[in-house]
Amino acid sequence: MRNPVAVTLADIRSLLGEPRFNWDDPAPWEDLERELGVAFPADFREIVDAYGSVTINGQLYLKHPARHLLHSLSDAMEFDSPAWTLYEMTFGEWLLDYLRGRDVTLCVRGRAPAGPFWEFLP
Incomplete structure (x- = not known):
């Protein structure tokens, strides 16, 4: 089991640079969580x-x-995956490992040779 590190x-x-969205209203999350009966991390x-x-x-x-x-995540939720894999890490830990090029189900090596980047969806 991993030793938890606060990410x-x-x-x-x-690693990604400054965010530009900066949403501060929890209502969309609360509505989606209530609709799905789950809590997002x-x-x-x-x-x-x-x-x-x-x-x-x-x-x-x-x-x-x-x-x-x-x-919108609430309009795009699909649950057709036949299997889930449990990783003993938070989303932040997983994303940080991914951005650093560590193997955590998706391989970033070669996808971002100049370093991690993000862009708004078209």
Whole structure:
């Protein structure tokens, strides 16, 4: 089991650069969580609130649940995956490992030779 390390938005920002979305209304998350009967991890919400609906390294897609956005998580939820793998880490720990090029289910090596990047979804 991993030794938990507190990953902060500042850790993610140090690799991705400054976020430009900076959402501060929890209502879209609360509505989606109530609709699905689940709670999203706080660090996932914090990161998606900061960056919004983005693609990272052209490979990882994060979508914000605000329904008025072009790419809303609440409109795009699909549960057709036949299997889930449990990793004993927070989303922030996983994202930080991914951005550092460590093997954590998606391989970033070669996708971002100049370093991690993000861009708003088209």
